[in-house]
Amino acid sequence: MRLFLTYILPLLAPLVLYLLWNAYARTRAKKKGEELPSLQKGGIFWSLVAGFVLLVATFVTLAVTGGHPTDSGEYVAPRIEDGKIVPPTFKNVPAQ
Secondary structure, X not given: OHHHHHHHHHHHHHHHHHHHHHHHHHHHHHHHOOOOOOOOOOHHHHHHHHXXXXXXXXXXXXXXXXXXXXXXXXXXXXXXXXXXXXXXXXXXXXXX
């Protein structure tokens, strides 16, 4: 779910919204007998640009607001115990 919310949703949301708007505009234009809006007049390009801008903004927001303080723990390297590899971890150091 985190992968979807941080990578896929910001990138594809503007494109999906543009395509939904275009479908609505096309049905409305058909009913009125007007010229149908085209997908080739730059709307898809700008919606993808907006998606990349949202993706970068998401990355910046997560980098600034997420994570732990640099002095919040001690790194314990991977090791072998009883013939099995124990993955690396962080051991919390109590605040002083």
